[in-house]
Amino acid sequence: MKNLSLKKGIAIVTVASLAILLSYIALGALDSSKMGSQEDTALTIRVETDKPSYTLGETVKIKSYLINHKNETVKIEGNVTTSYDVFNSKGESIYGATICYPLDPDHPIVLPPQSETLFPFETFEWDQKFALTPLNFTDVSAGTYTIKVAVGGPFGSASSETTIDIKSALTIRVETDKPSYTLGETVKIKFYLINHKSETVKIEGSVTTWFDVFNSSVSNYTLDESLCGLTIFSSLDRDHPIVLPPQSETLFPFETFEWDQKFRPSPSSNITNVSPGTYIIKVGVESSFGSVSSEITIDIRR
Numbered sequence: 001m002k003n004l005s006l007k008k009g010i011a012i013v014t015v016a017s018l019a020i021l022l023s024y025i026a027l028g029a030l031d032s033s034k035m036g037s038q039e040d041t042a043l044t045i046r047v048e049t050d051k052p053s054y055t056l057g058e059t060v061k062i063k064s065y066l067i068n069h070k071n072e073t074v075k076i077e078g079n080v081t082t083s084y085d086v087f088n089s090k091g092e093s094i095y096g097a098t099i100c101y102p103l104d105p106d107h108p109i110v111l112p113p114q115s116e117t118l119f120p121f122e123t124f125e126w127d128q129k130f131a132l133t134p135l136n137f138t139d140v141s142a143g144t145y146t147i148k149v150a151v152g153g154p155f156g157s158a159s160s161e162t163t164i165d166i167k168s169a170l171t172i173r174v175e176t177d178k179p180s181y182t183l184g185e186t187v188k189i190k191f192y193l194i195n196h197k198s199e200t201v202k203i204e205g206s207v208t209t210w211f212d213v214f215n216s217s218v219s220n221y222t223l224d225e226s227l228c229g230l231t232i233f234s235s236l237d238r239d240h241p242i243v244l245p246p247q248s249e250t251l252f253p254f255e256t257f258e259w260d261q262k263f264r265p266s267p268s269s270n271i272t273n274v275s276p277g278t279y280i281i282k283v284g285v286e287s288s289f290g291s292v293s294s295e296i297t298i299d300i301r302r
Contacts, residue, residue: 047149053165055196060126064149066119068111077108080153087146094130172294180299187259193252195244204241207234208286216278227263
């Protein structure tokens, strides 16, 4: 996720009899008074999403519940504010919304004793977008995100959070024919394209597949550090695409790649055998669906 400057935009929505001010805060944290732990132990909140992980582009549905820990009914009236914030894995706020509810004294929120009540009586939805500028929204990247919800009103304030994973619609899984080899044995590598969507995906056009082998001691997986590498360029006919059924794994590119444990120490050196040790095999695919990669570790022994 790029480090983005703070930007804000505002929209106004009216729902039923409530005048709801929906303020989209593209980047920026909630006020610290709303972000702490539960401040009023008599009333706390619990946050949940409709599922723990999503594919890119899926709508994230968020519910929050007001929990009354008292042994008596609690009535909430007046102005109540619910704030939502989404943070990336770096702790940067990438999206926020604040909804203000002016509650009529004749229609308060009633919380029975020792109960959980859905608040604000509807599911809040996030479309996985954030703002580069107030009028320029874009999709988030795959990763782990934290959703924080804060509720404030005459009763005090409380906040809670939940974590979700957002994955690429397509990922890959790499496997070798065995976890360890003796020196000189051929390493056979397969990888599978995983379709996380609930619908069939077809891949056509240009597809690039690459393989790289690294010594486990390297800190940066760059081409300069690669012991052995291979890139395959393919062009898939529109009439013969790669078809990935919903929620499936498909062997790709329909064959096994083999590495003979040889490498060239430098451009001017002769090809030689690797030494015993631990090696990392990275595989990647670039297509119209973007770029995905994965890796696997193997041991080579005498």
